[in-house]
Amino acid sequence: MSAEAHAHHEEHHSSTGLDNRKLGMWAFLGSETMFFGSLLLVMLINKHNTLGGPGQEILDLALTSVTTFVLLTSSLSMVLSLAAFRNGNLRWGRIWLGLVAVMGLVFLGGQVYEFTEFVTHHDHPLTPSTNLFGASFFALVGFHGAHVAIGVLWLGTALVYSFRGRFQPGGDMWGIELVGLYWHFVDLVWVAIFTLIYLI
Numbered sequence: 001m002s003a004e005a006h007a008h009h010e011e012h013h014s015s016t017g018l019d020n021r022k023l024g025m026w027a028f029l030g031s032e033t034m035f036f037g038s039l040l041l042v043m044l045i046n047k048h049n050t051l052g053g054p055g056q057e058i059l060d061l062a063l064t065s066v067t068t069f070v071l072l073t074s075s076l077s078m079v080l081s082l083a084a085f086r087n088g089n090l091r092w093g094r095i096w097l098g099l100v101a102v103m104g105l106v107f108l109g110g111q112v113y114e115f116t117e118f119v120t121h122h123d124h125p126l127t128p129s130t131n132l133f134g135a136s137f138f139a140l141v142g143f144h145g146a147h148v149a150i151g152v153l154w155l156g157t158a159l160v161y162s163f164r165g166r167f168q169p170g171g172d173m174w175g176i177e178l179v180g181l182y183w184h185f186v187d188l189v190w191v192a193i194f195t196l197i198y199l200i
Helices: 005-009 020-045 062-086 089-121 133-164 174-199
Strands: none
Touching: 020 133, 020 174, 062 133, 062 174, 089 133, 089 174, 133 174
């Protein structure tokens, strides 16, 4: 049996005609969209509920703009990684995939630095217990950061599997496709957070 025939044999179609792994991922991302939407709505409601404490003016727009650019660029690297694996170029597939993980770590590093600056601010520290703005901000941005961290671990796992014979030309690419869907979702959610919280 050829690799392509084997990959076709390994597909698991649902009653909709779609592969159940992709269908499951879309269902998961749909539920996550509603969850993030709720957190974002709470953040918008409490955006000005500072109770005299620090609020949006404490946000570091310059730093966050840089880390946002890095995160959004990582989506392009994710696309290039999948394309390389599909074309049988394992070397570049791994390079692009590793670069996505590194960019995710850079983004997380920026968030850790930002959170640390908020908490240790000498004049007006901002913590989840400072005011409603702080509680909503740390819940929303922290929850997104946790998703990025999960994505980085998933990317690392996929990279390890690529060295163990997975993602061969004509073979099953679902491991890369699913982590790609997840990563693009995380990036899109951040675009909404950055626009509504940092820019507006």
